[in-house]
Amino acid sequence: MNSDKLNTIEATFLVIIVTLAHIILNLPNTILSSVGSSAIINVLYISFLTFMFFLIINKLFSPFPGKDILDISEYIGGKTLKIITNILYTLSLTFTCGILILDFSEMLKLIYFPDAVVPFMVGIFLLTAVIVNKIGFKNVVKVNTLIVFVVLITVVIIFIASFSNVDYQRIFPIMGKGVNETFISGILNIYAFSGLIYLYLIKPNLKNEKDYKKVGIASITLSSLYLLLSVASLLLLFPFLTTGTETLSIYMSTRAIKLGKFFERSDALFILVWIFAFLAYLSVIISYLTKINKKVWNVKHSSPIIYIIALMTLIASLIPTSSEQIRFIEDYIYKYLSLFVVFVYSFIILLIGYLKKTNYMAKRRNSRKSIINIKH
Amino acid sequence: MANGVNSIDELAYVVAIGFDVGENSNLKISFQINMPSSAKEQSSGGESSESSSSVINTVECNSFDVGVSLLNSYLSKKVNMTHCKYLIFSEELASKGIGNYIYSLKNNVEVRPTCNILISKCSANYFLENSKSVIDEVAAKYFSLETSSEKNTSYTEAITLKDFFCDLSDSFGSPYAILGSVNGLDSNNVGGTNSSLDDKEYTAKESDTGTQKNIENLGLAVFKDDKLVGELSGLETITHLILSNRFQNATVNIPSPFNDSNYISLYIYSAKSRNSVQILNGTPYIKCNVNLEMKLLSSSQNANYMTDENKKLIEEYTNSYFLAHINNYLYKTSKEFQADVCKFGKYAVRHFLTLNSWNNYDWLNKYQDSFFKATVNSNLSSSYLLMETE
Numbered sequence: 009m010n011s012d013k014l015n016t017i018e019a020t021f022l023v024i025i026v027t028l029a030h031i032i033l034n035l036p037n038t039i040l041s042s043v044g045s046s047a048i049i050n051v052l053y054i055s056f057l058t059f060m061f062f063l064i065i066n067k068l069f070s071p072f073p074g075k076d077i078l079d080i081s082e083y084i085g086g087k088t089l090k091i092i093t094n095i096l097y098t099l100s101l102t103f104t105c106g107i108l109i110l111d112f113s114e115m116l117k118l119i120y121f122p123d124a125v126v127p128f129m130v131g132i133f134l135l136t137a138v139i140v141n142k143i144g145f146k147n148v149v150k151v152n153t154l155i156v157f158v159v160l161i162t163v164v165i166i167f168i169a170s171f172s173n174v175d176y177q178r179i180f181p182i183m184g185k186g187v188n189e190t191f192i193s194g195i196l197n198i199y200a201f202s203g204l205i206y207l208y209l210i211k212p213n214l215k216n217e218k219d220y221k222k223v224g225i226a227s228i229t230l231s232s233l234y235l236l237l238s239v240a241s242l243l244l245l246f247p248f249l250t251t252g253t254e255t256l257s258i259y260m261s262t263r264a265i266k267l268g269k270f271f272e273r274s275d276a277l278f279i280l281v282w283i284f285a286f287l288a289y290l291s292v293i294i295s296y297l298t299k300i301n302k303k304v305w306n307v308k309h310s311s312p313i314i315y316i317i318a319l320m321t322l323i324a325s326l327i328p329t330s331s332e333q334i335r336f337i338e339d340y341i342y343k344y345l346s347l348f349v350v351f352v353y354s355f356i357i358l359l360i361g362y363l364k365k366t367n368y369m370a371k372r373r374n375s376r377k378s379i380i381n382i383k384h
Numbered sequence: 385m386a387n388g389v390n391s392i393d394e395l396a397y398v399v400a401i402g403f404d405v406g407e408n409s410n411l412k413i414s415f416q417i418n419m420p421s422s423a424k425e426q427s428s429g430g431e432s433s434e435s436s437s438s439v440i441n442t443v444e445c446n447s448f449d450v451g452v453s454l455l456n457s458y459l460s461k462k463v464n465m466t467h468c469k470y471l472i473f474s475e476e477l478a479s480k481g482i483g484n485y486i487y488s489l490k491n492n493v494e495v496r497p498t499c500n501i502l503i504s505k506c507s508a509n510y511f512l513e514n515s516k517s518v519i520d521e522v523a524a525k526y527f528s529l530e531t532s533s534e535k536n537t538s539y540t541e542a543i544t545l546k547d548f549f550c551d552l553s554d555s556f557g558s559p560y561a562i563l564g565s566v567n568g569l570d571s572n573n574v575g576g577t578n579s580s581l582d583d584k585e586y587t588a589k590e591s592d593t594g595t596q597k598n599i600e601n602l603g604l605a606v607f608k609d610d611k612l613v614g615e616l617s618g619l620e621t622i623t624h625l626i627l628s629n630r631f632q633n634a635t636v637n638i639p640s641p642f643n644d645s646n647y648i649s650l651y652i653y654s655a656k657s658r659n660s661v662q663i664l665n666g667t668p669y670i671k672c673n674v675n676l677e678m679k680l681l682s683s684s685q686n687a688n689y690m691t692d693e694n695k696k697l698i699e700e701y702t703n704s705y706f707l708a709h710i711n712n713y714l715y716k717t718s719k720e721f722q723a724d725v726c727k728f729g730k731y732a733v734r735h736f737l738t739l740n741s742w743n744n745y746d747w748l749n750k751y752q753d754s755f756f757k758a759t760v761n762s763n764l765s766s767s768y769l770l771m772e773t774e
Contacts, residue, residue: 043741119493177556177730181737247554263497264546272498273466 046184055232104269106324402508481608497546503605557727
């Protein structure tokens, strides 16, 4: 259906929303506490690696025009592997989405609604995302494009507004917690680009398939840039973050912003924008999971799947019972789960699919050649 | 009232919080609460506007959060600290250490990181009681104007909760705060106790003399870790701002090169310091190269300060005057206070590759072993007088 097709900007912003949602919560803080003052170098390093990784993915996808990771799974392992891939994607995305929305709700409770019941807040977020999804995929995408644009502006404002307070010397010691932490174990911070998961799914939805490379490059470049701005503004502003102090880091930097004498408490404005960002994030996740589940299970109507995914997300958000558990899940479980799904499992599927396809094509070419030779 | 929602009438807005050593508990907290105009009219019988715009409530407790709860139980309104402008700690409490209170305040969502931190030479409660402005009736507005005066004088620096907390957790330098006191004022001598000709003596002083009492923010309170270790006078604060490259402008009196008993006034409008740190045999060697741009404010009947010869003489006097004060400041902070309030650590850290080697070097303790080399170059650009310029 042509109405579900995405242009380059829409597709790029779909990938970026995942990174942005994590930047708003705790991603820069996690990077800072893992590598220290070398965070800027680490972000540049993982951005470069992600860029290279995408070029390989793009190459591996080339023999599969109009196919996503589920189609390739089916190609190499039949219906069973397709279902396994679908279940892995659905569980990992609903789980991380549930935890992230819980973390954001906890943040809202701490700042503005001390008496609010968190599951109720999560429920309101999910209800809104369900309603948005019922309206249609294209609307989710258009709203997401608008919101991501506004959120990107807020990240730039935070960086510019904190410019006058920064100490550039905080980039020293240049190697932070060590060369090993920056370049060897620091490689794991590549999970920051877990939004790449959409690049495995988005290909059939593009208006022009040739734009796939453009979408990938643009989304990685923008994600890198905004991750760099967020990490840099926090590193140069707050000395205590490199020691591993747990804080609502980006929110703290908005509280330090003073836009003249009139706009002293601008943090409320940022929170409002972020609420929309999380709604967009939630809507995008639900819409994509609905799309792939509809395809795998051959379901005619989207509504039941939307309800089930919303319910699964709500259940996931009820798993942690304390903020320590949320932090542990975000810093470790989400990290390794994203690395496994995006950078290991999906890559292996794609690699096997590519090898199978190229071998098959090579065999066909050889057999044609031999037939031609026999005829001659 | 809906659950969790307070209307504006149900809130008591705190504009300043004072922390003292308690008599029966660890802490005595004084909350200065702004009175809404209607309440004020009722209390003054709707008469003149001379009635106090705020009330002060004091509680004894063991921690800040408990203090807030106690005050909530005492007042009929909920205490709200979103408009708090000042956090005042008494000198006595600051000497014992205020780290725990700073962490509690930083964790409180209502207390803004832009709140100013002040160390009072008198008790914080007494400071608040006398914090009525001569010219401003609204307490919150008065407090915000009080900190903005540093832009005109450079006799102190507006230190916020965020600044203090960052310094407290920083490995580049030590924290410091605004120094304040209650000073006696006479309408014919607003200088109070700071009447010396030489402004190196200017500092926040306590005085009970004078017909009218007023708070005075002058100088800086220096901390080592979270404990108060000393104070900087007005001129030392100017020196501190110059070396930290945060100087805006100041008027300074220096001994006149033409007459031993006289002083001449200089308006310094720009000052930059190029600082560098070398580690020689494990000891910090700190170099400061200061450039001053200034104008002359003083004039006298028979003096022509703008001849090349006199101009050069004034510049030389200024150089040696500031050099002496910079050396005094550097050795005072390193040997006496052992606190790097100028944050030379950020220049030293470049010599270290990893955080581990930097932390092992332990800059904050090594600073006391530092030795210094300072140079001053001043440039008298104009007489700033109507009659004659360069």
